Amino acid sequence: MRFPKLFERLAAQVSLPAEEWEKAEALASEQVLARRELFLQPGAPSDRFALVLQGVFRAVRVSASGAESIKAFRAEGELIGAYAEMLQRRPSMTAIEALEPSRVLVFRTRDLEELERGHVCWERLARRVAEYHFLLKERREQEFLDLTAEERLVRFWEEHPHLKGRVPQRDVAAYLGITEEALSRIMSRRRKQRG
Amino acid sequence: MRFPKLFERLAAQVSLPAEEWEKAEALASEQVLARRELFLQPGAPSDRFALVLQGVFRAVRVSASGAESIKAFRAEGELIGAYAEMLQRRPSMTAIEALEPSRVLVFRTRDLEELERGHVCWERLARRVAEYHFLLKERREQEFLDLTAEERLVRFWEEHPHLKGRVPQRDVAAYLGITEEALSRIMSRRRKQRG
DNA sequence: TCGCCGCCTTGACCTGGGTCAACCCGAGGG
């Protein structure tokens, strides 16, 4: 077993036999990415996803008008991939880019589907993954509905303290749904008021 | 079998044995709700959910400041319930209210969990439900990130044509994340421009 | 050492949407 810690984390979620995990490990491959390198480019088939071993990524949606908005940041222990597109079996509309030199553990969707046919634990895990990501999205939806940009900023750092210093400010702005100028002003206003 | 159409719809999603569906039907109960009646009140345990047979509902989150924001509208064939809270086994923070006289088919969470232990089809179905609701949330997140209020309005009616005339305007506004005054102005502006 | 580049800040100005308050209008009840 190459990744016993990972196995423990997953086994805590759903009962996952060690031999099933070993099968998955055998199908997975490590990939190293340089800063700015893409794990997934828009237009590519969304037939693979990965677990971040080291580093930080941003998932970027490029709209028709060319504006970038950020769907998520992902760091160690989190999954990267065009999940929505994968579920719909469509090509990715999302770029997933390393913000630092990174290492990930890559799985092919097809391989996972194969594993699912062999043992129910994988379906249970897939369910957990779906439910977890649903909760993430619902939380963000609520923030957009109820909170000002400044309140969203405060929440962002509460929820992602591990990203401090690792993501450029303009990307935080794009995550919050505002421009980098607006974010800069919010921050300087807060600096003056609080100290 | 009381609801053969429902069964067909579900069976198209995951392979669902008829006898499992009959077990579920036996555990479910129909409930009739008057206009304005709550299927679920905030603070109540989120131990039940339902399928809408007839009518329209709104899921409302009441924030600390007393402002209402609308998480979703649900009509015939859709599920109502405090899904996020259910997944976290917390009391509901959401009110679910009938906007018209309605009929629903109620399931208890515990009963479903029991069914899950008996046959894998229920877990598969739960996975589908989670994935589907994830997609809904992700779509809405994207709309908040990339679209103006006016564009969100247009999308809303594209995505929910069946709600025309069944939901009050103020609720549409609360769904879009704006005030009823703002929505009113957007509509009158559009009336003038297009015709 | 210099100059460029990536990232952030600041300023001037504009605009979408919030807030408060008045008003309109159609449906039901007394």
Add this chain to the structure above:
DNA sequence: CCCTCGGGTTGACCCAGGTCAAGGCGGCGA
């Protein structure tokens, strides 16, 4: 028949955030 009430509209005013444009500044390659 009028009154009320719920839901929608309109106006005046304000403010958060967008847009465009001009710097600032630290780091790195030539």
